[in-house]
Amino acid sequence: MEDSMKNRVGFLRRALIQGSFIQMTASVFAFALVALCMGCGGETPRKLIKRYESQFAEKREQFKKIAQMLPSPGTVKRATAANLSPKPVYDAKSDTYNTAIVMYDQLLDPDVQSQDHNRLDLLLSGDLLICMQWTGPKNPMGDNHLDESAGNMEQMLKKALTLQYLVVLRPITYVAPVAVDESSYKGGAADIEGFIVDMNSNTVAGSFRFSAHSASKVEYLAKKSESKESRLEEFAYSSLYTDARQKLGPLLQQTTGGQFVLEK
Numbered sequence: 001m002e003d004s005m006k007n008r009v010g011f012l013r014r015a016l017i018q019g020s021f022i023q024m025t026a027s028v029f030a031f032a033l034v035a036l037c038m039g040c041g042g043e044t045p046r047k048l049i050k051r052y053e054s055q056f057a058e059k060r061e062q063f064k065k066i067a068q069m070l071p072s073p074g075t076v077k078r079a080t081a082a083n084l085s086p087k088p089v090y091d092a093k094s095d096t097y098n099t100a101i102v103m104y105d106q107l108l109d110p111d112v113q114s115q116d117h118n119r120l121d122l123l124l125s126g127d128l129l130i131c132m133q134w135t136g137p138k139n140p141m142g143d144n145h146l147d148e149s150a151g152n153m154e155q156m157l158k159k160a161l162t163l164q165y166l167v168v169l170r171p172i173t174y175v176a177p178v179a180v181d182e183s184s185y186k187g188g189a190a191d192i193e194g195f196i197v198d199m200n201s202n203t204v205a206g207s208f209r210f211s212a213h214s215a216s217k218v219e220y221l222a223k224k225s226e227s228k229e230s231r232l233e234e235f236a237y238s239s240l241y242t243d244a245r246q247k248l249g250p251l252l253q254q255t256t257g258g259q260f261v262l263e264k
Helices: 002-017 026-037 045-069 104-108 126-134 153-162 228-256
Strands: 089-091 099-103 165-175 189-198 203-213 259-261
Touching: 045 104, 045 126, 045 153, 045 165, 089 099, 099 104, 099 126, 104 165, 126 153, 189 228, 203 228, 228 259
Parallel strands: 089 259, 099 165
Antiparallel strands: 165 189, 189 203
């Protein structure tokens, strides 16, 4: 049963990552993940949230302090190596982590949601942000699930609190792709600063900067009921964050000497 649960959770994570093909918001993912975590007996989500909300409220405050201590936007010119022990690990294939990856605006508001690609999100935030949302003021769980069995939810909450490192991605500029018609679009681009933060000491250990671009051409699928222009923009946006993710993994490995596998 545990292996089956891991497989279904893995599927949901991949669905969120592949947002161009399976429309799933972060809140829907969090709700679905709760459903999979339930049904194994034990304490209810409502009671767990009550017990853990103060610890994750402290994480929200820590996120705000980290946002304040980062250097001014645009000041990172080249990579600065992070000398950390133990080394950071973010391995989606083996489900092994001591590191979380978030966008800068999620430091200020862990509940922020994208609307029509108004913000860049590489969809790498993982369990820490999900647990912060569960225990926060905008919990995506419905009331009808709060009193069911929590299953392995507490295990997730505990693990999220032990993460030592935080990678913060801050877009200096971000331009979303815009469809001209159903077959052509203006490409999107992003200039991104990254910071490696040791959450145990609240220090910025390293930084880097890189740029990403949408593909010059993409192929897309659209149902008869869907806008072809919207689907074209969706796939073009997907190519932008895919380019960013492909560049990010090697950059993090070079900067930290750690292990970064961003996709299963």
